[in-house]
Amino acid sequence: MSKLESFIRRMMAQRDCLNFAAQRIEAMPGPVLELGLGNGRTYDHLRQIMPDRDIYVFDRNGRPFASFAPPDNRIFRGEVLETLIQAYDVLGKTAVLTHYDIGTTNTEKSSKLAERVSPLLNRLMYPGSLVVSSVAMPFSHWSVVPLPASVKPGRYFIYRVDGLR
């Protein structure tokens, strides 16, 4: 399969997982987190499928097209391992959906970053909330959520935050 073909399938998986997760958390109040802004395409999708949610964006240096940049007071700029800690002071444990899409072409590095992010992200997530991720995040307090039928296993990931009941 060409890189173009697998890229298309990954983007479709991302879209389908986010649409699915947004429906699942519809009844829960709380903000949405977008980790990794990139060019802002997915941020634009999030705000279109969840127009009434506050969406907080975490990004090191994303420069989205001006027409779909987040408002300045919704961006945590800097290294995600630091900004996730700062975000707890602002948001507490209130987030109901996170989209995690920070990765490099280096799979091992991406996995290691995801492993370090998981516990910091977990602090921000309300029990029962969902994490949709482009990389596997095998964190002990999260359960694997079955993917929508359109998404091939391993192409995208959805986790439910078990939390403490």
Place this chain on the structure above:
Amino acid sequence: MSKLESFIRRMMAQRDCLNFAAQRIEAMPGPVLELGLGNGRTYDHLRQIMPDRDIYVFDRNGRPFASFAPPDNRIFRGEVLETLIQAYDVLGKTAVLTHYDIGTTNTEKSSKLAERVSPLLNRLMYPGSLVVSSVAMPFSHWSVVPLPASVKPGRYFIYRVDGLR
């Protein structure tokens, strides 16, 4: 439609147009040109669907992942309005398929560049060859080719180089 959704549709249109065009020129000998390397995903697709073709890449500063970079002797680096002229000395009028995907978020600028590229590109294209493009290229010596059924008109473009018979 969100930016993510329209991006997915554009990538699918690109793939479908390239697959269609590659079949159409199958019997014609000659190289393929990729104008705009970007991250190399589409280059990888081109070489997978046309493994026996020489593919020449034109790019100002594309940095594809190493595993699917073109060989050094198949890249024309620099401003496309200059490298297309240089390429004529190397290739003559032999190319049978061009994929043009140089654009900015500024539609007007993209159209103007395409307009300046068209006559320079035309010199390199064998009569009956095809130009697949992400932007409209209304050049007087090219005919509009009907798109594959999967592609919405205006989302991608295919032209046939009429040439002089």
